[in-house]
Amino acid sequence: FIKAWRKICAEKDLKHAVMDADKLLDAVLSKKGYTGSLGEKLKVAAPLFSNLDSVWSAHKLRNRMAHELEMRVNESAARAALSDFERALRDLGLL
Numbered sequence: 001f002i003k004a005w006r007k008i009c010a011e012k013d014l015k016h017a018v019m020d021a022d023k024l025l026d027a028v029l030s031k032k033g034y035t036g037s038l039g040e041k042l043k044v045a046a047p048l049f050s051n052l053d054s055v056w057s058a059h060k061l062r063n064r065m066a067h068e069l070e071m072r073v074n075e076s077a078a079r080a081a082l083s084d085f086e087r088a089l090r091d092l093g094l095l
Contacts, residue, residue: 001028001094005086014078015065021085022062025055028092049091051084058084 004024011017026038034041038059046052058081065071089095 001031001089005089005095008082014075014082015073018058018062018065018073018078018081018085021082022059025059025085025088028089028094032092049088051087054084055088057081058088 001024004020004027008017008020008024011020022038026041029038029041029045032045034045036044042049042052042055042059049055061077061081065073086095
């Protein structure tokens, strides 16, 4: 998982990086035994995160990017989401 995170950090396309960070968080939670969609996993795993609201915010940005055809990624919002995903991965003991 650490190698995957490093690859995400090196990604030039911020939209792609946010999408991959979301997938990585989902995979880590699956590995820890959580099931369902990432949203369902976050609800059950909520106590593991130091700032659950920021994790939800990052995940919601990913969902908007995935589902809104004309969604333009604001660089500062994308970087904030990546920071939030990093904190979540740290909370889970990955980084």
